[in-house]
Amino acid sequence: MFFAIALLTSLHTTAANRDSLALTPPMGFMTWNKYKEDINEQLIRQIADKMAADGYAEAGYKYIFIDDAWQGGRDKRNNILPDPEKFPSGMKALADYVHSKGLRLGIYSDAALLTCAGYTASYGFEQQDAKTFAEWGIDYLKYDYCHAPSDSAVAHERYKKMADALQNSGRKIVLGVCEWGQLNPEKWARQAGGSLWRVSFDVRDMWKDIVKQGGMGIIDIINIAEPLYKYAGPGHWLDMDMLVVGLDGKGGPSSDLGGVGCTYTEYQTQMSMWCMFASPLAMSHDILHENEETRRILLNKEIIAINQDALGEVAHRVDVPGKCRVYLRQLSGNRQALAIMNPSDTPQRIQLPLSILGNTKEYNFRDVWEHKTTRQRKTWQGTLQPHETKVFTVTTR
Incomplete structure (x- = not known):
């Protein structure tokens, strides 16, 4: 033993x-x-x-x-x-x-x-x-x-x-x-x-x-x-x-x-x-x-x-309706990374319910490619071009 x-x-x-x-x-x-x-x-x-x-x-x-x-x-x-x-x-x-x-x-x-x-x-x-x-x-x-x-x-x-x-x-x-x-x-x-x-x-x-x-x-x-x-x-x-x-x-x-x-x-x-x-x-x-x-x-x-986030967690896919795919990754500092990808060959409009992030009423969305921060409530809406991916770091307000 x-x-x-x-x-x-x-x-x-x-x-x-x-x-x-x-x-x-x-x-x-x-x-x-x-x-x-x-x-x-x-x-x-x-x-x-x-x-x-x-x-x-x-x-x-x-x-x-x-x-x-x-x-x-x-x-x-x-x-x-x-x-x-x-x-x-x-x-x-x-x-x-x-x-x-x-x-x-x-x-x-x-x-x-x-x-x-x-x-x-x-x-x-x-x-x-x-x-x-x-x-x-x-x-x-x-x-x-x-x-x-x-x-x-x-x-x-x-x-x-x-x-x-x-x-x-x-x-x-x-x-x-x-x-x-x-x-x-x-x-x-x-x-x-x-x-x-x-x-x-x-x-x-x-x-x-x-x-x-x-x-x-x-x-x-x-x-x-x-x-x-x-x-x-x-x-x-x-x-x-x-x-x-x-x-x-x-x-x-x-x-x-x-x-x-x-x-x-x-x-x-x-x-x-x-x-x-x-x-x-x-x-x-x-x-x-x-x-x-x-x-x-x-x-x-x-x-x-x-x-390179120190927490080292890997993104997982979240089930949402439509042709776009959604991925979440937990980050250090009580933050999340959110990726929205359009794998199709045509533009796709998405209305993403933010309930997937938790029960908070309002979030700060930092677009890591556009380098802009916006406030989001209930739903994120946008159009993705073919094969485009939007990535945000998300914090609660």
């Missing part, structure tokens, strides 16, 4: 320690959607400079996530190496540079022998690779699941092995479980040591999947994430994959499988709903050559504040 209690206490302490690695959803820039395999240390340094100088770090985007294709094989002692042509100065020097800008560095591997793009992965070398990542100064590991068995028990085992290796590496490294949601990671990924886990296949730069070849549009991922809200909380998050905001159909992999681009109304909806669902925010556009509309969406401090 004593042993069982001690074991449960130890497991609870371990889970709490791992949760503390990402008490709010990680934010940063991920290389894959725009650059795919065309990455190098000069590019990463330029991105770090841009994020530090142009407001991204200040807004909360603290990570640069290096995705697949950085690897250069292993040395004679089986230590994993960066590609010497892409990263001639080595990963430690690059991590030091990123850290000097007030940022953190993430890296990528896979729970198999090869990564999704066919590069050296970490299965069988978990302890060794985790130690190497720690010595380099890595802060985050995106751990993919290509070429691995399609069995949730095996996935749990492989992810836990890497999580334990990271925990024993001597450095605090966040583990992102990238299993794509097919093996129900919401039921085991936190216990396996993940601070976040993917809920879907890869996002594409489109509103909706119409080619049915495995790509996911913005609304497709929202539909998948909706019923999973109870599984997320401080330190363990639903990962809805990268933001496609600003890609304009000109990305790399994000342009595959129907990824022809989105309107900026749709991009704003992605930002809105990723924040309402407390998903990690991983930008993936051409950050070195961006337009002001992209910056307006990605650097909106009011919507970011919802994503």
